Amino acid sequence: MTGFLGEFESTLDAKGRFLLPGGFKKQLEEGESLKFVINRGFEKCLSLYPVKNWEPLYNEINNLSDFDPKAREFKRMFLNGATIVEPDSAGRILVPPNLKQHAELEKDLVLMATGNKLEIWDSKNYKKFFDSYSPETFSNLAKDVMVKDKDKE
Numbered sequence: 001m002t003g004f005l006g007e008f009e010s011t012l013d014a015k016g017r018f019l020l021p022g023g024f025k026k027q028l029e030e031g032e033s034l035k036f037v038i039n040r041g042f043e044k045c046l047s048l049y050p051v052k053n054w055e056p057l058y059n060e061i062n063n064l065s066d067f068d069p070k071a072r073e074f075k076r077m078f079l080n081g082a083t084i085v086e087p088d089s090a091g092r093i094l095v096p097p098n099l100k101q102h103a104e105l106e107k108d109l110v111l112m113a114t115g116n117k118l119e120i121w122d123s124k125n126y127k128k129f130f131d132s133y134s135p136e137t138f139s140n141l142a143k144d145v146m147v148k149d150k151d152k153e
Contacts, residue, residue: 003027004113009123012107016100017092021111024118038099038120039082040046043129046095046103051084053116095120 008021020034028034028050037054041047049057061078064071083096095105108123121129133141 003115006117007110007112010109010111012095012100012105012109013092016095016097016105017088018095018109018111018120019090019092020087024111024113029114032087034094035084035086036081037080038085038093038095040099040102041119042082044103044122044125046099046105047114048093048111048118048120049116092107 004027006023006027008023010018010021010099012018025034033051035051037049037051037058039047039049050060061075066072066075081099081102083099085093085096087093103120103122104125105120105122106124110121110123110126112119112121112126130136
């Protein structure tokens with residue numbers, strides 16, 4: 001499975017397209033398709049998955065029971081707006097207008113790696129999000145997420 005590292009800047013043009021940074025292109029496996037699925041992120045950002053990383057996630061979500069109201073709601077919310085995209089001949093990816101609006105994308109973008117996908121942020125929202133974390137807050141978050149609680153085992 002393809003994984004990504006790094007943070008790169010890009011610019012959204014007047015038609016809503018951005019250039020996928022070369023630093024991320026180099027991290028794709030040789031011969032890998034440049035097809036992606038772009039989708040709403042959980043925060044005011046977008047997620048960009050290589051199709052091969054999207055497919056297992058989609059299959060997992062698709063297998064959720066339609067008889068469970070929470071599963072139906074999650075499927076609707078998560079899959080709403082998911083769109084297959086691929087770079088044009090100039091290497092630009094078009095952001096669908098509804099997704100552009102969701103993430104409040106204006107002009108300056110930050111693309112950051114989050115493992116098997118990229119997140120696309122408006123640079124102002126990106127800065128605001130990360131400025132909201134102090135070193136202590138980040139340390140506590142790391143402890144909550146990374147340290148196994150022996151009482152839960």
